[in-house]
Amino acid sequence: MITKRIIPCLDIKDGRTVKGINFENIRDAGDPVELAIEYAKQGADELVFLDITATNEKRKTLSELVTRIAKHINIPFTVGGGISSIEDVSALLNAGADKISVNTSAVKNPQLIKDLASQFGSQCVVLAIDTKFEDNDWYVYLNGGRVKTELKTLDWAKQAVALGAGEILLTSMNNDGTKDGFALDITKQISEAVNVPVIASGGAGTMQHFKEIFENGKADAALAASVFHYKEIAIPELKRFLKSNQIEIRL
């Protein structure tokens, strides 16, 4: 059986790990390579690195960091943040990333998804969506959650998969940083509407929350940052808990 994946996320700024609470008030949480090695040892199934500086002058620094990570860890990882062209993606994949994620740039230019999928294959194209529930629906937000669009999240997810996105990383801004649990309803809606894996993100606070997002939210993977960085949840213990609750997990 294919297993559900546990994915620690490392937000990177100037080569260091940070974690935003509701995308603001970021706080240093350590060296990315050291953290990556530690997570791989603990049994993380995959890692995501989101570069939140993502300015052009930093791009080279990011590629170098990606290479350092790839040298040291033996599990897959995704790199995202400010990626807007085939050249960006090519540089990161050549540096050793397994997958890349696109967000704002894909909304502004949906053709990018199609181009990336045909050039590199859908399997390495992750569509990241930041979503917020308001006025009775889930809407897509851009620029790290700062800019609202009129695009409905479910519609965008379907369109992106049709264009070639191989996976969806869905972050609920309502839940992110709250530690009150993942957004079960929108995760489930999207997971049932598209035929690619969905990674749920935002709101993890307890081990029970992971169980709920897999059982009720139909997520294929769950991503979290601060509960892992600040050692509030240990990955081995989390995985044993899920396994004892009949969820397919790699131990």
Place this chain on the structure above:
Amino acid sequence: MKVSIIKYNAGNVQSVLFALERIGVNANVTDDISILKSSDKIIFPGVGEASSAMQYLKEKKLDEVIVNLKQPVLGICLGMQLLCKSSEEGNTECLGIFDNQIKLFTGDIKVPQIGWNTIYDLKTNLFEGIKENEYMYLVHSYYAEISNHTISKTDYGIKYSTSLQKNNFYGVQFHPEKSSDAGQKLLENFIKI
């Protein structure tokens, strides 16, 4: 020990190179036919699309070189699929080492399959020290059917081949370079063959 990785248009070879480095092997990445022929071990990686990869191999005359290799060859992911007879991806005639056809996953499952799944019915010394139902990391939309070349199986909607072997040719659908300690063990085993 001279280990070469075949250089072509569908290889994300960096991860394979790093994985080999971690087990103390420095490999060449090359499409130089004489270097390939004189290597002790050859790795044929692959991430990408079957028909364009085959077209490139033909243009570079690497197709004839690969099928005539006598030393141990390990195809990974698309590399394994290209060693098969044909693929539904782009309706492609492949290299034909293994009789298997490569088919698209269908039914009530997510495609591509992305993540960790178990391998079982392990055969040959490629899996020495690797336990039945070990987890390996897989990312793929197309699969090889079960045949008499099958040396490991996996379930995803159906039972299919996650590894194939015939003579000096080995193929694995999963990514050993990304499959934690078990994947590293498999690479060590291949280097020792």
